[in-house]
Amino acid sequence: MKRVLSIILSLAIIISSFAFVFADGVDGPMQKAKIKVGVSADYMPFEYYDESGNMTGFSIDLMNYIGERIGYDVEYVNIPFEEILTSVINGDVDCAISTISVTQERKQYVDYTREYLKTNNITVINGQKSVKFGESYAVVFKKGLGEAPYKESPLTEKEALYVKVNQAITDLSHDRTVTKLIEKYELNKPITDDGEYVEYSAVISGGDPGAMTSATSNPASDWAIADIEKAKALNIISGNYNFPGNITREGFCELVYNYVSEFGKLPSDDGHIVFADTDNMKARILNTMGIIKGKSETQFAPNDLLTREEAATILNRLINIVHPDLASTELYFEFADSTQISDWAMSAIQRICNIGIMKGVGNNSFAPKDNYTTEQAIATLVRVYASSGISKSDDMTFADKLKAQMPTGSNYMFSPLSIKMAFAMAANGAEGNTKTEILNALDIENLDEYNEYAKKLIEGYQKADILKLDIANALWINETNTTQKFSEKYQNTLKNFYDAQVNGSTRDKIAGEINSWVKEKTNDKIDSIISDELAKDERFIMALLNAVYFKAVWQNEFDEDATKKDTFTDRNGVEKQTDFMNETAYYGYYNENGTEVLALPYKNRVYDETAGEMLSYDFDVSMYLVRGDYSENILSSLIENNSFKNRRIKLSIPKFESRFDTSLINLMNNLGVVDAFEEEKADFRKMFDKGNMYLMAALHKTYIKVDEKGTEAAAVTALAGGTSSVPPEPIVVKFDTPFTYVIRDDANGEILFMGEYAFVE
Known part of the structure; x- marks a missing residue:
């Protein structure tokens, strides 16, 4: 959690140091013509978006100066703060600069630069309340939790609530209650020593290292190298991991999500919070698909280490959803430790072993409760791909x-x-x-x-x-x-x-x-x-x-007088005003199975007065606006199968x-x-x-x-x-979030131009 730099009510002061980080063992940006930098742009005055939607702040100025000095272009990627270190470790970005506190725990995962800023860290509390201190988290206590001055075990849903920094300041200053459930609790000593739990009190302090899917970057074992290279080629992984290290449930979730995004169909995210202990979008989607489940109805336990029987069960569900035709043999495996296998995992383990996705650990044992390593997780996903008989390159044009x-x-x-x-x-x-x-x-x-x-x-x-x-x-x-x-x-x-x-x-x-x-x-x-x-x-x-x-x-031109300013929300969640063209007309429209496509035909033919007929050509060009799953094969299939329905559409699309x-x-x-x-x-x-x-x-x-x-x-x-x-009520289709556009000659099947509009320029 980021630092609060204002004195509100009573406070405790902690000295903090900020630096920016590289993944441990990963070379710095001098290897690249462009350096990709992770930023959580929500923290004035260090890194934030100004009124024009441009990323700015002290950290941004510093990074721009560094890029200029070393002769490299700087590309910023806006990332939620809790995912910053994970993104560096996994190689999604080359480094991160986001007022990241230097801690001994984080030094286990990443390399720091020299510190570029030291500042007083201010803990904000309600001065009228007695408070218990959460070392790394914002915590709200409820009344009647017991007599201990602090609680070493995780709090239950009824015992603590999660606080966002900015909202907490507002709520505390007005003595309001806070309603978001805390995700993780790491309580230490109380600030006060009266030992009394009050009805509502709060602390904001320390930095949340996030749920790491991997620790320090360590090379893979010899047996796993080929599978890891294959996984990179398949876009299942990118960057470096602690390959021999144990993987968390959330870490495995990330890999499975990557697999489904490449070889399956991902449903849209409705934003509904499924688990109380994580709001990870990928976990929500995989839960919706039936691939992952929690340890209870409300708990996913994202930071728990994955066990072998859990891995087998998730892999079995993955195959059922993405490769339902993948058959297994009738061979039954009688492991020496079969009695240790949970009933809910037995059938999945039998099938996964039959297909050859997982194997025993020696001595005719499966070791169901043993932890699963990152390289084992990657290797088994590659085996799922190999067993499926699909070819990624064949599926892609x-x-x-x-x-x-x-x-x-x-x-x-x-x-x-x-x-x-x-x-x-x-x-x-x-x-x-x-x-x-x-x-x-x-x-x-x-x-x-x-x-x-x-x-x-x-x-x-x-x-x-x-x-x-x-x-x-x-x-x-x-x-x-x-x-x-x-x-x-x-x-x-x-x-x-x-x-x-x-x-x-x-x-x-x-x-x-x-x-x-x-x-x-x-x-x-x-x-x-x-x-x-x-x-x-x-x-x-x-x-x-x-x-x-x-x-x-256009076959149906837009009325210039109907063009109005409206809000476009870009890929980073930043809202910006831009001109939207508006028209209500009949368009070819498809919206099923996670894919929304609207056809905007151009005038392809002209009337020949001499011949008294429309001249036709050996082409038929339209622009297709696409949100959700897209591939050329998907679009071609929709066109060839006449999947577009002629619908009255109230259309809004950016002019750009x-x-x-x-x-x-x-x-x-x-x-x-x-x-x-x-x-x-x-x-x-x-x-x-x-x-x-x-x-x-x-x-x-x-x-x-x-x-x-x-x-x-x-x-x-x-x-x-x-x-x-007088027509039926039009379907409102507003392309105010990122979309792909394709200009296609349907007669010849040629993609003339393809692009993506994701940011207002």
């Missing part, structure tokens, strides 16, 4: 794989079409493993067939009239840095199938020429893609460009304009494209009349504007090659 790697702390947009086409053009000049890796990542089985498809797509979009969708491709050779030329066969392939221009230039002119081309092809929406620094690099010999420009009007740019190297590396970016492994000899190259840069820039008239969007992908070297 190229667009989905890119989306999974997009930032969560900002808006983004990318064009799967542009990226795919650019790398497909590069693949036409590649051979061997370089070509194989690219095609596998792009989900292209036959490059010749894709070339034909790309040609048809480009020509079809060129026929558009009322809807503008232009695809442009080009090649440049840097004649200053190389005598190589594009091979005649490669030029002909790209000209014939991709309508690509081939250009020659010099080191001094190439950036200007390419950027002018980009600006022209995107209708001035993107003005550059090649930096002067890249152009001057002596290794830079070629560039391959794809540009996509899109402009369309957004830009995004990113390097594609790490993204494509994660999809298995490695050789193309390595000088000694890349094989692009087929692209040139002589010599070779490797991809030294892969850049992507996008732009989108959504307003009352329609949508304007643009994307550029650049691959830079280097040498060695």
Whole structure:
């Protein structure tokens, strides 16, 4: 719990020191071009959101200065304070700066920097009441709890109530009672020595270290290394853990939640508090799904260590929900310690052992009451995945794989079409493993067939009239840095199938020429893609460009007079005013199974007065707004199965304009494209009349504007090659929380653009 820096009523003073923390054993931010910093932005004047929704404060200024001095961009992630240290330990963030007190207990989990602030810590109490002191927690006592001056065992629900700092100050100053149940109690000596329990009294002090899912980061045992690497690839875990250490019930809950989010369907969180001892959202959702249960109707016991029989039971429920078709054998395991297995766990243990998810511990024993380690928990989840027979990569399209790697702390947009086409053009000049890796990542089985498809797509979009969708491709050779030329066969392939221009230039002119081309092809929406620094690099010999420009009007335009300011709540829970477009009309709408989708069609056809009919094209473009579970396969299935119902909708959607740019190297590396970016492994000899190259840069820039008239969007992908070297009542649909948007050509199944609106810019 954070420190209160005001004297209210009577007080006790404790000296506190603040620092910021790194996970123990994890290298600092100097390894990265960007440092991700955890912050609990609710504590003025150190870290908080100002009236404009910007994170600010003394800690933020300090961290910005550090980032500037070491030459790294700082990305802030707003995290509840009780989850700060867990996020550092698990590798969700690189470090945290959030007025975190230095304590010996926390030093077991994390590394501290040097202290940057010392301040008086003030305990706030009601001066008219006698108080018992809670060492690390805000505690309210009720009258009649016994004669002891303090209580060493956890208090019951009727004995103590939980207090938030700000609310406690208000309540105490007005002598009000407080009504939130305390989560954990660690009581020490009383401030007063009269030993009397009063009706309501409170203390605010100390820092809550939170419920750690892992302690200090320790390397995995040899037997678990392969499973842990697989778990990282499956997004079940990220970062470092105390792999050999015992895992808590809450820690296992986190891992199971990650598994379900990847391979199952998560229901929406209704916010209903299920357990009295935790408000962990993931525990609530898994309880709703029937995967986890408490130790009683009201107690989850998040910090209790997980036992082997508890693990088996939870894994069995997970399989029942996510992989209901997974069968087990009829073999019955008679363990030497079967009498120690709880009745409620016996059938689950039999099934889990039958499937091969868990095994005994030797001597024909299962050891049901023994604690379960983090690496055992991870390994068994990997075995669940392996036994299920599913393939994560098979279930995800190229667009989905890119989306999974997009930032969560900002808006983004990318064009799967542009990226795919650019790398497909590069693949036409590649051979061997370089070509194989690219095609596998792009989900292209036959490059010749894709070339034909790309040609048809480009020509079809060129026929558009009322809807503008232009695809442009080009090649440049840097004649200053190389005598190589594009091979005649490669030029002909790209000209014939991709309508690509081939250009020659010099080191001094190439950036200007390419950027002018980009600006022209995107209708001035993107003005550059090649930096002067890249152009001057002596290794830079070629560039391959794809540009996509899109402009369309809504089939049902929004009334500009109906656009009003309204509140958008971003991913961090910050509310901010922005313009919302409003319209009541009939739209295709789907809202089932945790997925809400609304279709916003564009005008795709124009009336031909000569022919006296509507002209139709080989495409059908709409924007889809999505909240909840999303994948391209889900959307395709909804469209193909006519799952959208035509409903009268009272729609509100933000009016927005957004830009995004990113390097594609790490993204494509994660999809298995490695050789193309390595000088000694890349094989692009087929692209040139002589010599070779490797991809030294892969850049992507996008732009989108959504307003009352329609949508304007643009994307550029650049691959830079280097040498060695009265109607019914309307359904109210208000997109005032983060949503995904997809601009899709339904006729061809192409995702033209995909993005997420999660923050007001």
